[in-house]
Amino acid sequence: VRSLDEQDHYEVLEVSRNARSVEIERAYQGMRSAYAEDSLAIYSVFDGSDTSAISERIELAHRVLSDAETRASYDRSLGHYPEEAEPTVAATAVNHSTRELPERDPASPPFDDFEQNSDEESGEFDGKRLRRVRMRRGVEIDDIAEITKVSATYLRYIEEESFKDLPAEVYVRGFVTAYARTVGLDPERVVPTYMGRFRVAQGAKRKGFLLGGP
């Protein structure tokens, strides 16, 4: 058990010594938000001087470990020699041109390790399931709205399956495609089942109209 003063940079960021650079980046982002001044998680435990000391250590650890050269020299000072070479950065980089999240966002919190039995693998995608996946991947509705330019209200209707409040099918198809892509799901898996539900609901509505209703 080591206090902050005694911890090495890996321990400060809570990553293994063999962590890849994407994992270091992810851990750094998590740590920054956990120890930010207004963070809920530190409330009543750490005071201002504690958090600034922790934040300084986090920044220093990140500076050293995010640069391949300084990291290698730091590793040597620890007597640590990594087992294998780092995979190329290009293979894991976020696609900034479209600002969409990749299939597995390396900078998001470690939800994939956290929830082994995720409900993303197969079966029908309904609104609730979309919301669960979005939450699990650390994406807010407003993030999707900003990236896709689809209004947050429509995105909420999609999750709530408030089909009567959504526009025509052709638009909804586009919205769901954009939503799926943004949270890192394959639209070809999501759109057919979701739109199937939409059509069934629309069909029921039309049938009610033709029958004249009460």
Place this chain on the structure above:
Amino acid sequence: MVKVDRATQNDTAGGSNKVGAQADANARIISFGGGKGGVGKTFLAANVAVALAQLGHRVLAADTDLEGANLHTCLGLPSPPVSLADFVAQRQEDLGKLALDTPVENLRVIAGTHANLGSPQPSHSRQVRLMRTLRRQPVDFVLLDLGAGSHTSVLDYFLMADDALVVVQPEPTSVENAYTFLRAAFYRRMRLAMLGHGVRKLITEAMDHRNERGIRTPIDLLREVEALDPAEGARFVATMRDFRPRIVVNGVRTAEDIKLGFAICSVCRKYFGIEADYLGYVNHDEAARRSVAARKPVVDFRANSDAAVYLQRIAHKLVQSTTADGSTRTGGVRR
């Protein structure tokens, strides 16, 4: 499940059956604590109990909150004539006679009603006897719904369990009380594990925030203990390693709220020097509110709601960690 007739001699808050340790007798005991009232301890205990029973496990849910009992209500039972209070007052030694059937197959409940409000808490020895008796019940899981606050009897139920859950909501009052609860549990656990009078006295001093030695954190305390007595220091470290609370965030509304669990685990590591597990989260769900109003567990009443899905996930993880080796019990926060 593999059933082993294990010894029960360690059912004290200072014994080896403490937070995070493997079960040492028949039934695995899971406690739902968290310090603050109204964060969803009872709701979680009731629903995880139902979810475990639906998975085919034999479950006994017991309400230890004798001053604010309502676990039976969450499970759809009217106020019953017998309760845990009868065991506490030594009117009934056979817990099996206090356990009531519920509408859910495989699930029985011991209510916490009709306590003597003049003296509702059991003595420590009575509490130890209760835990031993619970462990010997012919079930796979015993779920304990704990009361609010950090009273020693609440802490001891928490510390004697095999899985000690801390339920927290994403709001400052809840987070503050959860840390107060964890701090109180931690110091009590450490104090009971130490053998020497001097070290115990040191821990008592450290529990006072304004102690003269300037001990601010559990890690500061460890350094003082090591300086005083290296053997006790080693025992302190070993006890710290066994102290592994499991965090559940209830009432999640945003993706940001979910991250609170990871951040709390990091604070546990940096402040207490302990490894906490992030067991799971449950969303703020209208279906959950309606289920409580209807006095039915949401996992049964609205089985396809998000809340039900999240609660079932927690039940699955508890089962996984029971059958797996202790070292695999991670909440995703160990990297």
